[in-house]
Amino acid sequence: MVFLSVYSAIVHKMSAAPSFPTGRLAPNPTASGAGEPSMNLTDYLRQNQKAILKDWFQTVVDAYPAETAAFLRKEKDPFANPVGSSILEGLQGVYAQVVEGVQEEQVAPFLDRVIRIRAVQDFTPAQALSFVFSLKEVVQSRLEEEGRLPEWAEDLRAMEAAVDQVALMAFNIYMECREKVYELRVEEVKNRTARLLERANAIWASQREGEGSQEES
Amino acid sequence: MAKVPKADELAKVNHRPPQTPWTETPVEFRPGTFCYGAKPKNLEVVGLPNPRDWNPTDEDWKLPDDWKDITIKGMKDRLDKFRTFKLFMDICVRCGACADKCHFFIGSGDPKNMPVLRAELIRSIYRKYFTGSGKILSKYAGARALTEQVIKEWFYYFYQCSECRRCSVFCPYGIDTAEVTIMARELLNELGCTIDWTAGPVANCYMTGNHLGIQPHAFKDMIEFFVDEIEEVTGVRVEPTFNRKGAEVLFITPSGDVFADPGTYTLMGYMMLFHEIGLDYTWSTYASEGGNFGFFTSHEVMKRLNAKMYAEAKRLGVKWILGGECGHMWRVVNQYMDTMNGPADFLEVPKSPITGTVFENAKSTKMVHIAEFTADLIRHGKLKLDPSRNDNKIVTFHDSCNPARGMGLFEEPRYVLKHVCNHFHEMPEGTIREKTFCCGAGSGLNTDEYMEMRMRGGLPRANAVRYVHEKHGVNMLTTICAIDRAVFPALMDYWVPGVDVTGLHELVANALVMKGEKKRTTDLRYEPLPGMEDEEDDDV
Numbered sequence: 056m057v058f059l060s061v062y063s064a065i066v067h068k069m070s071a072a073p074s075f076p077t078g079r080l081a082p083n084p085t086a087s088g089a090g091e092p093s094m095n096l097t098d099y100l101r102q103n104q105k106a107i108l109k110d111w112f113q114t115v116v117d118a119y120p121a122e123t124a125a126f127l128r129k130e131k132d133p134f135a136n137p138v139g140s141s142i143l144e145g146l147q148g149v150y151a152q153v154v155e156g157v158q159e160e161q162v163a164p165f166l167d168r169v170i171r172i173r174a175v176q177d178f179t180p181a182q183a184l185s186f187v188f189s190l191k192e193v194v195q196s197r198l199e200e201e202g203r204l205p206e207w208a209e210d211l212r213a214m215e216a217a218v219d220q221v222a223l224m225a226f227n228i229y230m231e232c233r234e235k236v237y238e239l240r241v242e243e244v245k246n247r248t249a250r251l252l253e254r255a256n257a258i259w260a261s262q263r264e265g266e267g268s269q270e271e272s
Numbered sequence: 273m274a275k276v277p278k279a280d281e282l283a284k285v286n287h288r289p290p291q292t293p294w295t296e297t298p299v300e301f302r303p304g305t306f307c308y309g310a311k312p313k314n315l316e317v318v319g320l321p322n323p324r325d326w327n328p329t330d331e332d333w334k335l336p337d338d339w340k341d342i343t344i345k346g347m348k349d350r351l352d353k354f355r356t357f358k359l360f361m362d363i364c365v366r367c368g369a370c371a372d373k374c375h376f377f378i379g380s381g382d383p384k385n386m387p388v389l390r391a392e393l394i395r396s397i398y399r400k401y402f403t404g405s406g407k408i409l410s411k412y413a414g415a416r417a418l419t420e421q422v423i424k425e426w427f428y429y430f431y432q433c434s435e436c437r438r439c440s441v442f443c444p445y446g447i448d449t450a451e452v453t454i455m456a457r458e459l460l461n462e463l464g465c466t467i468d469w470t471a472g473p474v475a476n477c478y479m480t481g482n483h484l485g486i487q488p489h490a491f492k493d494m495i496e497f498f499v500d501e502i503e504e505v506t507g508v509r510v511e512p513t514f515n516r517k518g519a520e521v522l523f524i525t526p527s528g529d530v531f532a533d534p535g536t537y538t539l540m541g542y543m544m545l546f547h548e549i550g551l552d553y554t555w556s557t558y559a560s561e562g563g564n565f566g567f568f569t570s571h572e573v574m575k576r577l578n579a580k581m582y583a584e585a586k587r588l589g590v591k592w593i594l595g596g597e598c599g600h601m602w603r604v605v606n607q608y609m610d611t612m613n614g615p616a617d618f619l620e621v622p623k624s625p626i627t628g629t630v631f632e633n634a635k636s637t638k639m640v641h642i643a644e645f646t647a648d649l650i651r652h653g654k655l656k657l658d659p660s661r662n663d664n665k666i667v668t669f670h671d672s673c674n675p676a677r678g679m680g681l682f683e684e685p686r687y688v689l690k691h692v693c694n695h696f697h698e699m700p701e702g703t704i705r706e707k708t709f710c711c712g713a714g715s716g717l718n719t720d721e722y723m724e725m726r727m728r729g730g731l732p733r734a735n736a737v738r739y740v741h742e743k744h745g746v747n748m749l750t751t752i753c754a755i756d757r758a759v760f761p762a763l764m765d766y767w768v769p770g771v772d773v774t775g776l777h778e779l780v781a782n783a784l785v786m787k788g789e790k791k792r793t794t795d796l797r798y799e800p801l802p803g804m805e806d807e808e809d810d811d812v
Contacts, residue, residue: 126372133735137731171767236723244720
């Protein structure tokens with residue numbers, strides 16, 4: 056529900072007040088791409104969202120072995136394929152934020168969807184987070200193919216700045232996830248024998264009344 | 273000045289695995305993805321081979337000099353002895369139906385966790401040494417030589433299978449990959465390559481009767497501690513007995529419920545229920561463990577540890593055995609006990625002294641699952657229940673792999689749940705009942721050093737919980753397995769914060785209206801019952 060409401064809030068925001076945080080992506084009156092003189096990069100990213108997301112998703116799942124990548128791409132049941140569906144949901148949300156303006160509290164749940172998984176998979180930190188940066192590559196190579204790069208160079212820099220902003224948040228989330236894993240490990244070791252120690256009075260007896268500090272318990 | 277790489281250059285990381293065939297890609301032991309090797313003292317206690325100090329990250333695993341002969345001979349013995357093993361080595365057509373059904377594959381994305389490929393790790397050796405085509409055509413027939421690297425690979429991946437059997441549900445040939453894992457682990461055990469998280473509990477259980485090695489007086493002391501806690505919450509003093517000869521029923525449950533939350537609340541639930549119905553039962557301080565980590569070691573060790581249940585039942589002269597909420601205990605009881613250590617002709621076919629119901633399904637093993645027992649009590653109106661006491665809990669139910677796929681126990685726990693709480697929601701079809709996803713830490717993998725891998729393996733289950741958490745506000749995950757109760761708190765904390773974990777009989781005990789009880793203001797966790805929040809404040 057949380058996810059759905061955050062997502063619909065973003066979709067709503069997309070139609071209500073689209074803007075880049077830097078404000079550098081203003082409509083470019085001199086743009087002359089494909090017979091759409093007033094089109095800017097934001098419009099382009101909106102119009103081509105489906106295709107770009109597909110490329111981005113493909114790049115991300117290609118980080119997995121070939122057999123796994125095929126499964127992550129093809130299996131549509133989110134319960135049979137939680138990794139693929141989480142990555143897709145996460146990328147969709149992050150993309151909307153990059154296009155319409157990054158708001159920390161709104162992009163975080165989407166980043167979390169992807170990073171929480173990759174933080175415990177067989178990736179180095181760099182590998183786990185490289186998916187954020189690959190959006191730049193995907194957009195850039197697409198614009199290059201279509202010959203739009205020179206015309207939107209400035210807009211592209213603004214978009215890349217937005218991606219960098221997302222990347223910085225991604226570092227935080229990644230660390231939170233890793234720290235959580237270590238914390239869980241410590242907690243589990245403590246709980247395993249907590250009742251025994253409690254019974255042996257090795258733990259301060261008033262712990263149950265909540266008088267003891269965290270350290271003491 | 274040094275060249276500073278640009279962001280897009282930094283992002284160009286080659287995260288593709290090496291482009292070598294799977295047979296030639298060595299495993300890498302990264303912390304968090306493997307369990308520690310068995311300590312020598314734990315192997316010595318039960319006489320298992322090659323006790324030594326070692327760690328999977330060591331280059332030299334200190335295998336016996338004739339390790340290769342031991343392994344090949346071990347395979348031959350088992351191929352001759354176990355027809356299933358022979359069949360499972362021969363009949364797989366690699367259709368791929370199982371490939372994407374393993375929770376470890378789904379969560380990790382590692383193709384060697386596809387059940388078909390995991391089995392292929394040992395099949396390739398079988399072909400090389402036991403089939404004509406493999407001997408002659410070698411790798412062209414899918415065969416490969418046995419090397420130390422293969423042993424390391426077996427250790428890595430066969431301790432990455434939780435023997436949950438989900439894949440076997442989908443196999444058109446009925447290949448039970450769990451049995452392949454069981455065989456592989458037996459072979460690894462012959463070389464002393466087992467994990468300490470199973471070897472330690474096995475040694476403790478063999479010496480003192482339970483996984484933690486708690487001696488009889490301390491075990492009794494712990495149970496009595498809960499008597500005080502129950503009295504504090506309910507005002508009723510229950511009176512358990514220990515090693516009492518002539519009791520009608522022997523009660524056995526996993527020792528995890530005695531020593532670690534939240535299993536402890538489930539244990540209090542059992543005691544309250546038995547007191548309320550006046551069950552003539554006793555605990556044994558020797559058969560003080562329902563779990564059997566011998567099952568994750570070898571048939572022989574499993575048999576030795578299991579024998580104490582019948583031995584205690586015989587010594588105490590009980591009529592039948594009642595078993596608590598445990599996972600693999602029930603697989604051992606339901607599938608192996610009767611032929612391993614039975615038949616237990618000295619016991620009677622279990623009959624509920626309260627309802628008169630005869631448990632025909634347990635006619636052979638003489639051991640009844642507590643969910644069946646309680647469901648029968650409720651069905652006959654023998655319990656006074658107030659489910660509104662659990663109204664602050666929005667509950668879902670996790671089918672533990674072994675009771676679900678090992679004995680088909682689907683309806684009874686749900687029947688009980690629906691009578692003791694008002695808010696119950698199923699997780700999506702495809703993740704429950706016979707298709708249930710494992711907790712990611714069964715078969716002796718529930719150790720803390722394995723946390724990262726557990727998070728991978730538990731992802732599919734957590735993902736389904738997340739769905740009901742967001743859709744229905746589920747805040748309590750119910751389960752009838754002690755390993756589940758031990759590992760789900762960490763799994764939920766990582767993937768679905770806000771969902772707590774409980775055993776079935778903790779909820780039963782909350783709802784149970786006991787004769788002579790005081791006005792209940794809290795549940796067993798000392799948390800206020802719905803509507804009693806203010807009264808709690810007044811007490812403090």
